[in-house]
Amino acid sequence: MLKKDILLIINPNASKGQGKKKAREIQELFRKLGRECTVAYTRAPGHAESLAKRGALYGYDTIVAAGGDGTVNETVNGIMKSGGSSVRMGIIPIGRGNDFAWMAGIPRNQKKAVKLIADGLSSHIDVGFCVGTGHEDGMYFVNGAGFGFEPMVNFRAMDYKYINGMLSYAVAFIYILRHPPKPYHIKLVIDGIESTLDTQQVSVSNGRRMGSAFIMAPLAEIDDGVFDVMYTNHPLDRKGIVKAVMTFFRGSQVTDKETFSYIRASRIMIASDNDCMEAHCDGELFTHNGKYFDISIKPSSLCLIHGKKRQ
Numbered sequence: 001m002l003k004k005d006i007l008l009i010i011n012p013n014a015s016k017g018q019g020k021k022k023a024r025e026i027q028e029l030f031r032k033l034g035r036e037c038t039v040a041y042t043r044a045p046g047h048a049e050s051l052a053k054r055g056a057l058y059g060y061d062t063i064v065a066a067g068g069d070g071t072v073n074e075t076v077n078g079i080m081k082s083g084g085s086s087v088r089m090g091i092i093p094i095g096r097g098n099d100f101a102w103m104a105g106i107p108r109n110q111k112k113a114v115k116l117i118a119d120g121l122s123s124h125i126d127v128g129f130c131v132g133t134g135h136e137d138g139m140y141f142v143n144g145a146g147f148g149f150e151p152m153v154n155f156r157a158m159d160y161k162y163i164n165g166m167l168s169y170a171v172a173f174i175y176i177l178r179h180p181p182k183p184y185h186i187k188l189v190i191d192g193i194e195s196t197l198d199t200q201q202v203s204v205s206n207g208r209r210m211g212s213a214f215i216m217a218p219l220a221e222i223d224d225g226v227f228d229v230m231y232t233n234h235p236l237d238r239k240g241i242v243k244a245v246m247t248f249f250r251g252s253q254v255t256d257k258e259t260f261s262y263i264r265a266s267r268i269m270i271a272s273d274n275d276c277m278e279a280h281c282d283g284e285l286f287t288h289n290g291k292y293f294d295i296s297i298k299p300s301s302l303c304l305i306h307g308k309k310r311q
Contacts, residue, residue, distance in 0.1 A: 006030065006037035006090075006117070007055040009048050009075055010066040015094050019066075022094060022110070026066060029114040037064065042071070052078025055087075062088045062305070064117060068095015073141060073282035076302065080127060080140045090117035090305040096168075097283060100143040103207035103222060105307030117305050124300035125222045128206050130281055133290035141281035142302065143207040144216060145295060147270055148184060149200045149241070151280040152176050154211065158283075169211040173245060183235035184277055189269040190229060200241070202231040204268055204295050208251075210283070215251030219262075225299040226264045233261055268295045 008026060012019040023039045030037050038060075040051045048065065052075040055063050065075035072091055079087050092113045093101035104125075107113050130145050131138040146154065156172035163171065183198035203210075205217030205228045217228035230253060236244060240259070247253045253260040269292075270277070276289035 005061040006035060007051075007060040007063045008037045008039045008066055008092075009042065009051050009055075009064065009071065010039065010094075011042045011048075011071060014067050014071075022066065025110065026092060026114060029111055030118060033115065033118040035118050046074065048074035049078040049081070052076075053082045054078075056082035060087065062090055062117065062120075064090035064092060066092040066094055068093070068097045069099055069143060069283045070097075071095060072100055073143075073284050076127065076142050076282075077140045079302065080298075086303065088120070088122050088303045088305055092117070097212055099209045099212065100207050100282065102209055103143065103220075104304060107307060116307055120305060121307075122303050122305045123223065125302050125304045125306075126206055126225060127298045127301045128204065128227065128281070128295060129298055130279075130286060130293060130295045132279065132287065132293035134287045139281045139284075139286060140298075141206070142222070143282045144203060144205040144210060145279065145281045145286070145293075146204075146210070146216075147202040147277050147279045147290075147293065149176070149181055150203060150210065150216075151278040151286075152181060154280050154283055155278065155285065155288075157211070169213070177238060177241065180236075180238055180241055184272055184275040186275070186277075187269075187271045188231070189267075189271075190263055191265045191267055197231075197233070198235050199232045200236055201244075202229070202268075202270060204229055206297070214245075214248040216248060218251030218254055222304075223300065225297065226266050227268065227295070227297055229261075229263045229265050229268055231261055232259060234259075266297045269293065270295075 042048045065071045091101050128141045153172045157168040203216045205220045208220045210216045220228040254262045272291050279286040
């Protein structure tokens with residue numbers, strides 16, 4: 001008799017409205033491998049989190065997020081808020097953005113992703129936690145959090161209904177570049193060391209890639225117990241912003257010490273008396289007008305079924 005130990009969380013509108021069809025295909029693939037899963041369809045933003053939390057509390061051994069980075073983020077938040085450190089999380093990347101799945105070595109091929117979950121190779125990875133304006137209870141993330149220019153581009157890209165992936169970010173970047181953000185005057189505290197600076201971007205990364213192509217943290221590992229923190233050292237004009245973005249394609253900001261700082265740390269605090277900053281966690285909206293953020297890492301706190309992680 002097949003054991004019902006897998007909860008599959010999927011948006012019925014995923015893959016251009018093919019979510020229900022995908023769910024049936026995934027169920028059949030698991031069944032052929034001697035596993036059976038229960039399907040839970042999301043109904044609205046935030047629903048995947050509540051489904052994952054209930055699934056963890058109910059006692060599912062494995063909870064699978066079938067979707068993009070948004071579905072992954074909500075599922076992570078549900079598992080973490082359940083206190084379910086023994087629950088294994090799987091990912092089937094069928095969304096518009098799959099940056100964390102790429103980092104974790106999870107194949108885009110649906111059949112291969114299902115086989116990976118059925119085989120069950122897993123280990124504990126780090127999870128980030130951000131508290132700040134509008135989110136006093138905090139929000140977890142596994143790939144990264146961004147403050148300033150990066151979330152501005154990300155949120156603009158999310159508004160496009162008919163384009164996605166790298167193209168949506170490219171169009172959003174061109175739009176934002178017409179009116180580039182003024183630098184934010186912030187107090188930045190990294191592992192207790194305080195500095196004051198004017199900057200347009202702070203990135204706190206657990207994974208390496210954002211926006212399908214931007215290597216925000218080329219040296220990051222998801223299980224090393226620290227974040228990779230990157231920020232611009234001084235204000236950038238349009239030309240400087242374009243140059244910086246080109247640097248992200250190559251991941252060469254580590255060596256450009258004139259423009260960027262790149263530091264490994266476990267706790268970061270960002271505060272601004274006057275300027276409101278946009279912020280995201282795993283590409284999901286954290287706030288449009290934050291003035292205070294406290295970001296900490298939870299080492300080895302999520303059990304993830306993964307492939308060969310990026311080296």
